[in-house]
Amino acid sequence: MTSKSKNAVRGFETEIDKSREEANWKKAVELAQQLKSRSPQHESLAHFLIGEGKLEAYLDEWPPIKENIERAQRELSEARGYLTLATDEAGKKAGVALDAQLLLGKLNYACGSYDEALKHYKLAELNTLTEKELPVRSLRIVAESYAIKGFCLEQNAVPSSTSRYKQAEREAEMIRCFELASDLTLLYLQRNSSARAGPTLETALQRAPILHIRAGRLHSAIDRYREMLTAVESVSTQALRLTLTRQLAEVLLRGVTGQVYKPPVAVAPAQGTLTRRREDHVSEGPWKPKKYAALNQFVPRNEHEEVLVLVLVGEAMAARDGVLSQSAEFAAARDHSLHTALALIDLLALAALRWGLRPLVLESLERAMKFSFGCAHVWRQRALAAHAHAQAHAQTHAQADARPGGGAWDASVRARAVSQRARPLVPHDAALRLVTASTDYSTGWIEEGIAMAEEALAIEEEQQGPLLARCCLYAGIGYQMKAQKTNYRLDKEAANETSLKYLVRAAQLDPNDHLAFYHLALQYMDMGMLNEAMDATRSCLEARAECSGALIVAAKLWSCACAGRRQTRALSAAALARTHAPHSQHALATHAALQLLWDTPEAALATGKELLSLFSCDAEADAEAGGRAELDALSDSQQDDAQSARAAGHSSVRAEMAEAGRVERALCSGASGASGRAPPSARAQHRARAWLLLADICLRLDRVSAAAGCVAEAAALTPYSHLVFYTRGLVHAASSEWLEARLCFQNALAIHPTHLDSLLHLGEAYYRLGWLGLAEKAVREGAALQPGRADAWARLARVLHAAADPPAAADAAIAALALHARRPAHL
Known part of the structure; x- marks a missing residue:
């Protein structure tokens, strides 16, 4: 018992x-x-x-x-x-x-x-x-x-x-x-x-x-x-590890930088025959938890690597544990998992965007789509990340990949589609609409961009928000591009007036915004209001002295005849613009043109060669940057300077250039399909333009054979560019080969029908050949495209004089004299 x-x-x-x-x-x-x-x-x-x-x-x-x-x-x-x-x-x-x-x-x-x-x-x-x-x-x-x-x-x-x-x-x-x-x-x-x-x-x-x-x-x-x-x-520590991972990432992001950081020490595996097994672990005592120990453990070398590893691991765990069911019984669990995932996604955005890792953030947000139905924050973040990725893609690949079906085009279309889904979820968010407008402008969807900018403006006017001045600026830029795109005079004048109204309001609302004054100066200059343009340029430089775009505008204004051709000031402004934007093609080209007029020809030729070598150096720098193992964080000042350089670049390029680019790419694609050669890259296009600038400099120095060689180099890079045909026509015109020059100008216009210089020089070729009727038609079309060009009216006066029409020739000459004072000397 x-x-x-x-x-x-x-x-x-x-x-x-x-x-x-x-x-x-x-x-x-x-x-x-x-x-x-x-x-x-x-x-x-x-x-x-x-x-x-x-x-x-x-x-x-x-x-x-x-x-x-x-x-x-x-x-x-x-x-x-x-x-x-x-x-x-x-x-x-x-x-x-x-x-x-x-x-x-x-x-x-x-x-x-x-x-x-x-x-x-x-x-x-x-x-x-x-x-x-x-x-x-x-x-x-x-x-x-x-x-x-x-x-x-x-x-x-x-x-x-x-x-x-x-x-x-x-x-x-x-x-x-x-x-x-x-x-x-x-x-x-x-x-x-x-x-x-x-x-x-x-x-x-x-x-x-x-x-x-x-x-x-x-x-x-x-x-x-x-x-x-x-x-x-x-199994039971997964949620705890997720919380601890997020907290450590927050601590590292907030309080650890530079020499304050101390990298972790890897846990050494115990000696023995089984130490090489991946699941090995060690314990330091009976009350100590077992720790991972392996020979191939990853040990971060700096705080950037550790933060990225933490947030990536945490985001993967949070995405894995996301609740997919939309049933009411899982509402609390769904909200909790979504809150945890959002915290880690935001941390990932803070850590990754600082070093330009936009695709990483975009991938994370796309993974979050499966458990964030109707979540305004996730959709807004995804839209902003998609737009940032599209703009970075476009800047990296320039126009070579902006065609329908290309990577930059697809990224822009995807970004706009995401923003369309996000807009109803954030009906009072003006910033998202401004970002969408910026992407639309860069892709050539001007009307859509104007609609987004005006929608954002209506939101800010209703709320008296802090982005009111920036909304006016974006709307003004949109109408500025619309005026450049349209060829109908009444529509162009209406767009110019609307753009001027928005830009003036933007400058009044924010007197410290240099971009508002810069675009206002461009608008004044396009409308022939040179004194107002100079005042706006000075205001822009007062707000930001190193704005390269404003310095280029100042150089153009000081080179006008009405300014007394203050060549010293114009050259100094162009040199400053070149200093502040050493990788800007427009700054170097403007400086070279002014050097050709008022400096030595050798200085202009050296600047042109520097522009040509710039793209070779950039290609080597890109290859070197692609092979870096260390993370390199861009400082806020570097990012701001880069944004200013992009916004203050050559924004006076006509919007219809996009159509010419599409034709050129179609010709290149057809030719490459027949020959098996790849279409020209963005780097090739930039190098071709540098060669064409050198050709223009050589023509102004009467070195026709050297100019022909430069055109041949450009044609080898971009054989179907309208600029190549145009410059080749200039070479033939310099040799008085007017039949060949006429054919080149016609080819350029076949690709880009509204290229003003090709139209004017085609009229000159017709004039030299004695075909006065065709010459008058071509020059009148050019004057209708841009009535503010003095050389167009001067050429028309000469053609009408040869056609024995003195009254019409006199009227054209008077118009040319009236506009001559507003014409920059290097144009």
Whole structure:
């Protein structure tokens, strides 16, 4: 009978231990009560188990927070009685008194009695516990005890008379408790993969680094995060690792830069025959969690690499755990997973965009689409990232990839499609509409861009928002491009007037915006209002002295006849523009043209050669940058300068150039398909234009053979460019080969029907050949395209004079004289 009784008791204990590990407290209490009735000698053990079960069952339903303190004081009295019974001498002999004291501390913490909880931990001699192997359930009890002791020390107010030494000692004790609690928690979760940490232990895991940060020990906090993240992962630690990953990334982004950063130290694997296995791990003690250790562990070299690794890993985990179901029952879980994913996606954007890693952000946002249905923030972020990626793609590949079906074109179409989906979700967001307008302008969708800019303007006018001036600027730029595109005089004048109205308003709303004054100066210059254009240029340079576009405009204005041809000022302005924008093709070309007029021909030729060598150097620099292993963060000033250079570049290029580019690309594609050669790249197009500039300089220096060689080099790069045909026609005209020149100008107009210089020189060729009717028709078409060009009216006067029409010739000559004062000398 005795053996049967002992076996029955052992069976009860086994079942109870299993129920405790599985947190099946109802069954554990029932078994403990049966044990008490069947085996009176185990009464203290039964009391402990009953008290433990009732306490844990209550806390599973009502966690130990301040809102539940009154309920805990009412409903935990029975559990308190059982646990108190287990602390007597019989409990000490049974070996449950220590655990009972620890659980009483937990019970008093739930009841808001923090001093009583600390007394129980003192009676249990928690500070002097020996680190040894513990059962799984005991691991959790000890971990919660250290965590609750730390919380109690935090909750108790420190008297004002307490010395700094005592305060520091108390703070150190709190940090020690939380660190021990976090180590024991991770070890417990590693040994019991099906368990959950619970709110107490989850909070304790995050508490020690926060206390280090508050005390100014940033490196200690980072090391603590790293120690927890290098622990071997289990199923129940995935959510915790996600939170810790995000917090460490935030700390590194906010507080660690440059020499302050200390890279982590890799955990060395133990010596032995199996150390090369990937799943190897090490442990530093019985209370320390197991850590990953391998020979090929990645160790970041700087804070940039560590932040990117953290946010990428965290974003992948958050995207994996996203709730896809739209059912109402999963609303809370869906909101929680979405909030976590959004926090990591925003961190990734902050970390990656600083170094120009736009595709990385875009991929992350596209992955978030599967669980962010109808989320305005995600759609807005994705739209902004798509537009940034499209603009970067267009700047990288220039016009070579902007055709329908090309990479830049597809990126712009995709960006606009995303913004169309995002707009209804953010009906009062003007910034998104301005970004969409910018992409539309760069792609040639001028009408769509104007609609977006005016929609943004209406939003800002209704709200009196801070982007009102920028909305006016974008609307003015749109109408400016529309005026350049249209060839109908009334539409052109209406667009110019609307553009001027918006640009003047933008400059009045924001007197410090140099771009508003720059585009206003361009508009004044196009409309022939040179004094107003000079005033706007001066205002632009006052707002931003290094604006290369404004310096180029100033050089053009000072080179006009009405300015007295102040060649010294014009040359100085062009040289300054070249200094501030050394990689700008327009700045170098303008400087070369002015040098040809008022400096030595050798200086102009040297500038043209520098422009030609610029693109070779840029190609080598791109190859070198592509092979860099280190992350190179662009500073804010560099990004601002780059944006200013793009916006203040040669924006006076006519919008219909896009149509000519499409024709050229179609011809190149057909020819490359027949010959098997690839179409010209963006770099080839830039080099071809540099060769054509050199050809123009050589023609002005009467070096016709050298100009012909430059045209041949350009034709080898872009054989179907209208500029190549036009410049080749100039070479033939310089040699008085008018039939060949006429054919070249006609070819250029076949590709670009509104190229004004080709029209005027075609009229000159007709005039030289004696075909006065055709000459008059060609020159009149040119004058109708741009009535402000003095040379068009001068050529028309000469043709009409030869055609024996003196009154019409006189009228054309008067118009040429009136416009001559507004014509820049280098045009």
